[in-house]
C-alpha cells in the first residue's frame with residue numbers, strides 16, 4: 261500500500277481546494293482555530309509532516325529536501341483527485357509552498373507564506389539540531405518550544421505535546437530539508453498571487469525574512485501581525501483568518517487591495533492588528549462588500565465616491581469616520597479646496613451645525629496631512 265501524508269479534510273467537496281501546511285514539530289492542529297472558518301468557502305485539506313501528528317515517519321529519511329516534502333504534498337493532492345489548489349503554509353510548510361510555486365506553478369492557484377522564509381539562515385544550526393535530535397530525542401527541544409514559538413505567557417499545550425511526540429528521525433530529516441533550502445534566486449519567477457504574513461515577534465523567521473520574499477515576488481502583499489510570534493495561526497488566528505480570506509477569496513482580495521489604495525497601508529494594518537475574534541467577521545464584511553464591490557465599481561470615479569462618502573458621513577454626524585475619509589479623499593486626488601467645497605455644500609443640505617463640526621474635523625486632518633489650511 262502506498263503511504264500518504266496524514267490529513268484532515270473539511271468543507272464542501274465541491275468548493276475550491278485549499279491545502280494548509282504545518283511547521284516543524286507541530287501537526288495539523290496548528291490550524292485548529294483557522295481551518296473550520298476557511299472551510300465555509302473552501303475544501304480545506306490540512307496535512308501532517310512525516311513522523312508528526314499521524315503521518316508515517318517512513319515517508320522521509322536522512323538528507324531529505326523541501327522538494328521531497330512538496331512531492332508528498334502533490335501525491336496527497338493526487339490521491340484526493342485535486343489537480344490545482346490554493347496553498348498556505350507556516351515556516352517549513354511555507355517553504356513547501358514556495359517550492360511548489362517555483363517548481364510546480366501549474367498546481368498552485370494562489371499562495372500564502374506565513375512566518376517562513378526563502379532560506380533558514382544556512383545549514384549549520386539545522387545540521388547541529390538534527391544531530392542532537394538523532395542522538396537525544398526531542399524531549400529537551402520540546403521543553404523550549406514555548407520560547408521559540410510564542411510570545412511570553414502564551415502557549416498551546418496540544419502543539420507542544422505534538423512536538424514532544426514527533427518521531428526524532430523524521431524531525432531530524434525535516435531539519436536536513438531546512439538546512440538545504442534556499443530559493444532566494446528563484447523568487448522573481450513566482451507568478452501566482454502571493455501573500456506573506458509575518459509575526460512581528462517571531463525570532464525564528466523575523467519579518468525581514470518575509471519582507472525579502474515580498475520584495476522579490478512580483479505583485480505580492482505583506483502583512484505584519486503585532487502580538488504574534490512564530491506560530492501566528494495559533495496565536496493570532498482571527499488576524500490570520502482575515503488576511504487569508506481576503507487573499508484567497510477573489511472579491512475580498514480585490515477589496516483589500518482597493519482598501520489599501522484608498523485608506524493606506526498604515527491604516528489598514530492598524531485595523532487588522534486591532535482585530536479580535538468578535539470584530540473579525542465585520543472587518544471581513546467591510547473588505548468584501550464596501551471595498552470589494554462598491555469602491556471597485558468603476559461607474560463612478562474614486563474622486564466622486566469620496567465626495568459622496570464625505571457628504572453621507574456629515575449627514576449622519578460620523579465625524580471620526582469623516583476624518584478617515586478626508587485622508588482618503590486626498591489619496592483619491594481631491595484638493596483641500598475641493599474638500600472645503602464639498603463641506604460647504606453640506607451646510608445647505610445637512611445643516612450648518614453638522615458642517616461646522618465637519619470643517620473642524622477636516623481642518624485637523626488637512627493640517628496634519630498637508631499643513632494646507634494655514
Ligand SMILES: O=C(O)CCC(=O)CC(=O)O
Nearest residue numbers: 283284351352353408464
Ligand atoms: O521550532 C523552531 O525552532 C522553529 C523551527 C523553524 O523555524 C522551522 C519551522 O518552524 O518549520
